[in-house]
Amino acid sequence: MPFLKSMVGRKIVMAVSGLMMALFVVAHLLGNTSIFxxxxxxxxYAAKLHELAPVVWAYRLVMIILFALHVYYGIQLTLENQKAKPQVYAVKSSLSATFAGKSMIWTGSIIGFFLIYHLLQFTIQVTNPEISAGRNLDAVGRPDVFHMVVLSFQKSFIAFIYVGAMIALALHLTHGIQSFFQTLGLNNDRTFPVITKSGTLAAVIIFLGYIAIPLIIFIGILKG
Ligand code: HEM
Incomplete structure (x- = not known):
């Protein structure tokens, strides 16, 4: 397909798949706040999601395809950029020269490894079977997701992994949001500072929202 052969076409696929995943990240954060x-x-909340299994599986399928496209083209474009990179820059683009911009492949890889761990831990529930929600039901017979999450984040090792992964996620989003507008041609000299600042602010809010859960549990404010 000529669209997917062109640099712009592949960047559009990256931008749109990235946006869909970022929207999932926001929705998931809002869902997770139900722990409070x-x-x-x-x-x-978890029982409701499990009741909607066919919808959830259709959604998962779409997300898996978007994730695969994002990773595939992300690696491909990074390799092509590395090959094509001149030794000395005549003009440094302020967008691609930031730390967040230069580390996209690394922050993306950390998020990928985190996701594998996260799914094994909370969805497939094999990393700590003794606290798995599938095995331990609550007082009214629902899988006890609350205690699975709380008992997990009481372990410093797990809380530490989450905070580290959320730093990577925040950096990835900071650059990803700016890149999205750049790729779709929605960025110009006038809008650049607004888009940059709003993107960073959104990434910081998402970061604070996500780390609040492990931190509040780890320091003992939210107990099992
Ligand atoms: C403090 C941080 C987080 C907590 C407490 C948390 C909690 C959970 C829980 C409890 C589940 C299982 C839901 C269920 O099956 O009942 C889950 C699934 C999932 N989480 Fe998270 N999560 C966090 C961060 C993240 C982040 C940052 C991402 C993405 C970058 C993410 C992506 C996912 C995905 C893809 C699933 C599988 C959804 C599905 O079953 O289709 N999570 N999470």
């Missing part, structure tokens, strides 16, 4: 309502919050 205790077992009746997050266990009811």
């Amino acid at each position: 309502a205790g077992p009746n919050g997050i266990n009811a």
